[in-house]
Amino acid sequence: MGIIGDGLDRAVQGAFTRPIPKSAGAQMRYLVKQLKGTRAVAGLLGVSQRTVERYVKDQIRRPRADLAQRLEDAVRQRWQPRVRDRARKQAAASTGLVIHTRARFGFTAAPGTTDDARIRHLTLALPPHHAARLLDAQDAGASEQQLRGLAAEALGEVYFRDGGRRAGGLEVEFTDVEQAEFDL
Incomplete structure (x- = not known):
């Protein structure tokens, strides 16, 4: 995949x-x-x-x-399809996912600011609604690019926009993914 x-x-x-x-x-x-x-x-x-x-x-x-x-x-x-389904439902309903990633993050900003795209290593807990979107898209047969877009949206909201408290309307770029691991 x-x-x-x-x-x-x-x-x-x-x-x-x-x-x-x-x-x-x-x-x-x-x-x-x-x-x-x-x-x-x-x-x-x-x-x-x-x-x-x-x-x-x-x-x-x-x-x-x-x-x-x-x-x-x-x-x-x-x-173990039932164990698999139960774990996915629990992540989508209550526990969410933890993502460990090393990738190029950033967004359009003035040259020389800290917002320029750069390699970052992030470990973040994604809330259940983002976990549900990722897992549902994977079940529906989404491409890697679509999954990457959903992950970028989730990371943008949790890390860059801090759940809507700052940097509203920011479009996050998630490229050059070197590593992406998830935990339930």
């Missing part, structure tokens, strides 16, 4: 109550159960149906590195 989307995914995965299955066979069995068949899993992973069956029966134990990564990502996307 992108830096913001991946950061949101990692934050939600932090709420998991159990680790994902470790072995390739256990991961394949989980996917077969979730997708209701070996053909669907084979299509998802880009391997033959017979290969999936061999992993399920533990006839093959160690997948190639690229297949191992695709397998782990597919399992991680589907792991």
Whole structure:
């Protein structure tokens, strides 16, 4: 996806109550159960149906590195959907999100002022309504650019405009994102 989307995914995965299955066979069995068949899993992973069956029966134990990564990502996307949903709803309703980011922030200002765009490292708590907007947009399939825009709006309100107490009408630029991590 992108830096913001991946950061949101990692934050939600932090709420998991159990680790994902470790072995390739256990991961394949989980996917077969979730997708209701070996053909669907084979299509998802880009391997033959017979290969999936061999992993399920533990006839093959160690997948190639690229297949191992695709397998782990597919399992991680589907792991504990109710826990994932509960964590997202709680963040959107009451707790909000904490964002740790290092990016270029700024806005149009007179040359030489401290408001010029520069790399800043920020750790801020975003209120629940901003968390809800980010998570809902991600669920709706928003692009990385759209998620980045929503994050910029949230950071602009919380950090630069201080919840409406200063710098009203300020348009925040959020570019050159080096890091973006979220916590629930």
